[in-house]
Amino acid sequence: MSFFGMGARPPATGYDENKINGIKGEMLMIQQMKDKASLICLEKCVPNYYSDGDLNKGESNCVDRCIGKFFQTIKVIGTEMQKQQQGGV
């Protein structure tokens, strides 16, 4: 990512190792969330046997609602876990 040539040090105003790791972790989490959501909603809404490449209206609506509920659940779980953490500490 840093094109300073071989063996060059990162500049003083450069990247903070911890921040980058944090961002990497977040990206990984979001990616996992997206994969999980797609897997779950695909399993629930789209039948295994299909003849057409496009999603039809029923499946579209179903996927829409599934993803909406998924993220709502994650939000609720997140707030609950935060509350528990704060309550415990």
Add this chain to the structure above:
Amino acid sequence: MSTEPPKPSPPPRNPVLVALGIPRLRLPGRNMSIFLGTVLGISGMIYYDRKNRRLNRQKWKDRVSYLAKEPLQVNELPRKVKVFVAPPPGDHIDITIDHFTQYIKPILTAAAIDWEMVQATRQGEIRYHVAEQIRKQRRGEADSRDELMKAVTDGLKYDSEGGVICVGRGAYKEYLHGLNEGWLGPLEPPMPPETEGSVEVRGLLESGDDVTQKATEASKAADAGLVTPQSPPAEPPKSTEETETREKEDKKPSVPKPYISQADYESAPMPAELAQITSFEPIVYIPHPHLLGFLNTPTRTYRFFTKRELADRCGRLTASVALSQSRPFVSRIDLAQGVEEEAEWPKKWKETALEKGSEWMQDFVVDDRIAERLRVYQLGHSEDGSSPTTVAAMEE
């Protein structure tokens, strides 16, 4: 012992019963028969009703399910229908939402139609919501997206069809009144009456829960001189009530009064925007029968055992929404839809509502200019042979 006649030999017993060890098989006696008859009879009626209710629902679902199999492109959005839900008088809103979930929602999901539910907990909320949307559209503020949303949603193809479902007579009345108020009423709220010597004193207005207290409130506001003539007229009464500082417990601000009264419908000028519209979204009234009271128990019991009929009726109306079959609005017939529901409202509630001048008990008036642009969802003759579509046939 020797004078007794010889005992007859016991009758031959069924070898199966002998093998099982059952001493005797008997039919139940009188009391047991009555008990079993009652229990099995009632269970049977409930089972029969539930089974046919499911079948009726399934029948309407199957009739519209072909719509869900149509493809939807990536940048398209499904059709969105507005559902107005108001609680039945004297009861909670959960009941109407349950009614919607049981009878209307399954058919909407089967047809892959999205819906947006507008709930109302007090009288007048639906009317204000509808009228405010129309006024926003008239003012030209309908597009309230910011830059980012515009960039995201510009490429999307929204569905233009829409549709309106009113669950219950109260919601139906409020929707039509809101439509009238929005199109025929002024864009700004009317100024409350002022007295001379009006001082900019705020805070004497009682914000009550009920919109029906508005008459007393308006007079109080006149005494206190709530709004001076110089203050901008665009401030709706609702926000002035909200912004005042009160040390009392915070009650919810009451629903704003209609911007135009029903008597003024005739004399209101026709706005230019209305002249350009040839027809509004079609509407449908879905009955929501709800009886309360101890003396109504026989009727309520009968209704408990005949919910399949209700499923059929609501299913037919929702299918007409899904299949987009509509006919023009006929005031004589359509204003009378659901009158039987009004007869079921609790008498006490109706009396208090009449005294206070509540919205649901007012006259049901729809201006001609609005009525000629309305359509009502109804299944066509070919879809369902039993429902008449011509006016003459409906009057029979």
